[in-house]
Amino acid sequence: MEQPPGFISHQFPNHVCKLNKALYGLKQAPRAWFHRLSTFLIGEGFSCSRADPSLFILKRDSCIMYLLVYVDDSILTGNNELMVKSFIARLNKEFVIKDLGKLNYFLGLDVTYTNGGLFLNQSKYAREILDRAHMIDAKPAPTPLSTNVSFSTTGEPYSDPTHYRSIVGALQYLTITRPDISYAVNQVSQFLHKPTVHHFQEVKRILRYIKGTLTFGLTFSKPSMPSLLGYSDADWARCLETRRSTYGYSIFFGGNLVSWSAKKQPTVSRSSCESEYRAMANTTAEIIWITHLLCELHALPPTRPTILCDNRSALFLTQNPISHKRVKHIELDYHFIRKLVASGKLHTHFIPTKLQVADIFTKSLPKPQFEFFLEATKAPTCIKKPTCIKRLIL
The missing domain is CATH 3.30.420.10 (Ribonuclease H-like superfamily/Ribonuclease H)
Known part of the structure; x- marks a missing residue:
């Protein structure tokens, strides 16, 4: 690391600092943090998933625990409550953590517990997008795109391409719980380099559809x-x-x-x-x-x-x-x-x-067919209660 301003050595002004620990914000900091955390978890008996490196799994006899890590924010769940509490206590000794209790909000996703399982949606994030686009009071649309829409590179250029990219980028993250807008967002995302007025009109159509479907999301139940x-x-x-x-x-x-x-x-x-x-x-x-x-x-x-x-x-x-x-x-x-x-x-x-x-x-489909396929994506209900999921901040 370069010598910080105000602490430059007069004897060795061209020297650099050798770090004993990684500092937050440096390029190697994420790798160093993940190595530190994964080393501890593996020592506790967890194994790192080969399909998803951010997922750690622990299985002892009939007890199973899953730990999903995103930087310093993580989700922990398991089928044995005593085992989960014991691991949280050991984790707290190794790192300074904050137990936020039952998972309710994670990376923009709202988690609602139902009798059948879990319901995920991003209504709060969707409202923020509408507010950013000044369409919070817009008239709702029945579908994300009209059935006769066509996209091309010709047309009058849109005056603010940065604003277009910002809105479309936000919509891409919204598709995490909104598969119904995936095709529409994919279409408008193909013109980020040079959007036209027509392209932005289609983005506004997607936003008007979102305005009328703010409560939509994904349902997960035990099959x-x-x-x-x-x-x-x-x-x-x-x-x-x-x-x-x-x-x-x-x-x-x-x-x-x-x-x-x-x-x-x-x-x-x-x-x-x-x-x-x-x-x-x-x-x-x-x-x-x-x-x-x-x-x-x-x-x-x-x-x-x-x-x-x-x-x-x-x-x-x-x-x-x-x-x-x-x-x-x-x-x-x-x-x-x-x-x-x-x-x-x-x-x-x-x-x-x-x-x-x-x-x-x-x-893009007509409204009756679109609503039919949208209904087909809903999961069946289940009477069993879900396993408790905890959110931890390290």
């Missing part, structure tokens, strides 16, 4: 039959500028929506079959990661995961090991889905388009 079910969908060449396709997926664990995505594909697909097949491959990769995480959490379901797709040609490609000339150009890494299907580790099924939940992540 009666835990299983992994994924919905995979893609459009074909919808982008007018690049002719690339947009794919989306939604993955449910025991009826609870745990992962979703709306993203433009990196290459141009020559057919709808190809775009759907690439979407299924990306969905499969996400399901594999989730299975690894569930295995470490000791919650892996006994049944094999299933992917539902509304394109029969893409389903045929996943089940047929013979490649013909129409798919020779598809990269080899996308064909790993075939091996999983052939080995019995993955199951693929056809589903009608009208029941394809992932359709909400690939295009």
Whole structure:
């Protein structure tokens, strides 16, 4: 570290300081802090998750504890209350911590306990976005985007691109608990470099939709039959500028929506079959990661995961090991889905388009269809009470 102003040595003005401990704010401070904390946790019997480095897991006989770390803010939960209290006491001896009790608010997420489990939403954060955009009194909209909307780079440039980027960036964080706006936010995020007035009008449409759905969020309940079910969908060449396709997926664990995505594909697909097949491959990769995480959490379901797709040609490609000339150009890494299907580790099924939940992540839909898919993402209720979750500040 450079010598601080007012403490420069007259004898050695060009020397630097050698630190015995990391200082907050320096580049190596986060790594040093994580090493210090992880060393203590591993000494206590925790193991660091390979699927998520910020997750630590402790399992002793029938007792399980999970510790999720974000810098100096962490969440601790377990199925044995005495074991959790004992660990908090040992943690308090090693670090100066503040026990905030039952988890109610974490990184902008509001946590509400229900008879069926947990409800997560970001209503407070959403109000802050509306206030920043001066739309707190705006008239609500029924859907995030109109059905006939189209995006292009042509048009009158927006006068304040920084303001546009600020609002869209805030909306991206809001999608953590709002999968219903994922596709709309993905579309407006593609023009951050040079937004137009039309693009900002679509952002205001999203904000008006949020104004009428401030209480929306995600519900998590204990599943009666835990299983992994994924919905995979893609459009074909919808982008007018690049002719690339947009794919989306939604993955449910025991009826609870745990992962979703709306993203433009990196290459141009020559057919709808190809775009759907690439979407299924990306969905499969996400399901594999989730299975690894569930295995470490000791919650892996006994049944094999299933992917539902509304394109029969893409389903045929996943089940047929013979490649013909129409798919020779598809990269080899996308064909790993075939091996999983052939080995019995993955199951693929056809589903009608009208029941394809992932359709909400690939295009703007009419209000009745949008509300139907939105209702399908809600988890079933459960009568058992959730395990207590504590929030700790180190």
